[in-house]
Amino acid sequence: MRYLMLVCVEEGVELTPEQAAEMGPATDAWVREMDGRGVRVRGDRLRPASDATTVRLRDQELLVVDGPFAETKEQIAGFDLLECSDLDEAIEVASRHPVARIGALEIRPLFDQ
């Protein structure tokens, strides 16, 4: 099964210096491990929500707005496309992502399996 894992964090979340220093290497280690296991198809970090642009078409009128479509506290900071045998494996993979400790990971199954 393929899942899109959305890596969500509160923008401007306060981290301790240790957490901040650890986040990068821990994420790299996670990527290496999951690539090695063959469960991570691809993924990337995203530029902050302030660099987002939201596009809508209403009554043939194009509406372009600065910022993300949902003004929530937690924003999507990155994504990974996972290939797992089932949801339990996807949950296990997500639980080991360093952001699980400071933010949240949303696991969405792809529509066309």
Next chain:
Amino acid sequence: MTRDAAAASAAAVAEAFRAEWGAVLATVIRVTGDWDLAEECAQDAYARALERWPVDGVPDRPGAWLTTVARNRALDVLRRSGTEARKLREVATGASDESRAGPMPVDEPEERAGDDRLRLIFTCCHPALSLEARVALTLRTLAGLTTAEIARAFLVSEATMAKRLVRAKHKIQHAGIPYRVPPPELLAERTGGVLAVLYLLFNEGYAAARGDDLLRADLCGEAVRLAEALAAVLPEEVEVAGLVALLHLHHARRDGRVDERGDLVTLDAQDRKRWDRSEIDRALAVLDRALLAGGAGPYVLQAQVAACHARAADASDTDWPAIVRLYGQLAALQPSPVVELNRAVAIAMAEGAGAGLAAVDGLPQGALAGYHLLHATRADLLRRLGCRSEAAASYARALELVTSEPERRFLERRLEEVADPTR
């Protein structure tokens, strides 16, 4: 066919429904991987039984007969719609090793049914489903309650409940929730989740009491049956045994908890001769075995508290210091203001109402401010200390918060008592 034979086979179908519905459904879900189809075909199998058993006689193994009929019907439907190969392939990629073998041989070994029931309950209680969905799905698939019955039990419309069930079944299929007993590293955690669902189910029924709604009260019976079924397949899990003992000890009191008018009777005022002694004895035996096996988890501790009550001849004969100690252990394991409140009540019984009131007033009030039992407990202790007007104020606050009808009537009676200077 005689009328007696017809009645006997109808009774056999009803009994097979109660005893086997979950197992039949569980096996067909495993074979087809399609929850809706499995449900339809299980229903068809019971309809066929109603036609055939009066003519052919009740089969030796009704569960195996029903499972075979339901499974063959499901495979038939899949074959005719040309989806069999695809469906079975889906099952093979998504589920446990056993299902990779493809369709089952026609004669289903009896022990498989137990395995399938276990797969079904763990899947229904998967943490990726909402708690409401877990409870509803467990009642629909394992206990065989209709959507209308579950809707009534949870006081929502049938349409709302139907939507909840459909959404849950879709999530299981679309999100890839595996149909299996969790592997060893997840088993303890997931078993805890199943126990929480069964405990909630029981409490829903227990809070309703008798006379309020019989169907809600029957949730207790369903929870007990499901807990026993779980214990039968997980005999090593001490917390499962703890829950079985706990539910039986509470369930055994059901006739003493309400009077003829359906009003609630508090534990200290219950006629203990109306408690089901044989159920208590069985529960105590289960609890003793769990304790011998080293059980010390939350359900075992709560069962020990219930056992203190079950062993006592009356409220004053109860080993209250032991209950204070057990609630202390429980609070250390699972910090909760509700547990602390129960501990305060036990302190009142062990050391007097004054000590109890001090313990209640020492609780963090924030978390419990909206909990009617905090105010009802304070009121009761104040009443026993002779502080009538303060007691009345606390009863009034409890009445503002209470939702269960028998509990409301109980609090109203107490409020009248403390407000009446002649009593």
